[in-house]
Amino acid sequence: MGTGITSILLHEFPYNAQWLRYISYICFGLNVLLFTIFLALTVIRYVVYPEIWCVMIAHPAQSLFLGCFPMAFASEFFFFFSLFLLIFGFEFILDAKPARLTERQPSST
């Protein structure tokens, strides 16, 4: 989550420059790497020691951190999504929704 927000912030920095964007892509790469490593470690942990799951749920502090998974997951793949749009351009996204654009035209006139 921390690395994810760093890449988003560098990307959206108000006085932006190309080199900041490159740093943000590096941060994003690091983010994906860390997320994958920790996800794999966590999965292995609960597969190898399933009994830890119940201990973790009962732990008053650790169990609360479960919420960090969906948070990291969201910031992770939405940056990926916007990066994809950025690299391959918004044109094809516009191409992909002609239905809505034409549908809305009569109402705006």
Add this chain to the structure above:
Amino acid sequence: MMVLACSHWGEWLIYTAWVLWWVDVWLSLATCISMPFIVMHRHRPNLENITAALLLPIVPSIVASASGGIIAEVLPSTDHAIMTLITSYILWGIGEFFTGCVLALYFHRLTVHSIPPKEVVVSVFLPIGPLGQGGFGIQELGKVAAKVLPGTTTFGVIENGAARAAETLYTCGVFLAVMMWGFGVAWMTLAFITIATMRKFPFNMGWWGFTFPLGVLATCTGSLAKNLDSGFFKITTAVSSTHPSYWLWGNDANSSSRSFPCWWCLSGSWWPSGPLSWQ
């Protein structure tokens, strides 16, 4: 031909992202609703032991709602976009109102039992998270509503209701975000004062709590700068954006290896012999 291939690709990508978003929605709802119940039923903490970490299972629904705004903007079908938009508003409501409850509880705890112990003191920054992310999310949703709603049959009771509702939602989004930004800055000030009262506090996993809340407050500020076309918010974004990067890349010059969070996580003793083996 190329464009056609690409547009096919684009639609496929958008719908993959949409499916992943729904997965995220259910995961966030699962943590957001089950964890408070587990806290009530299993943990039953004393008031003294409550920290702002209680917000952690709740914030994902706000994050999911902000992400929903991003995905609704590009969905090809208006129906799907509206469905996503409404779901995102619901998620935003669940997250923000739960946050209100937890903040009241946390404020009560701070008032009665003073500031948290050194080990978990970084958690005083966590209340900024849902406020910053919520402020960003509600602006994003308002922006998408302004694009998606006009021309639809929603809000049909009023004449030209959809277009007027779209404007209202956009305006209310920015308005709410300004207020949440203010409350977020108030909590941030409180957090900095709390930190200032402590000379030294140990490095631990909770330190990531510096990065995310301050970071989302900066994204909220960035959206405000765009929506209000404000130089003040633009400069504030630039200043506040530098904090998370600074904290992330290690800040304690005295102990360089320990201060590098990633290194700490990898070298830390959190594997089976870690903190969970207390039983």
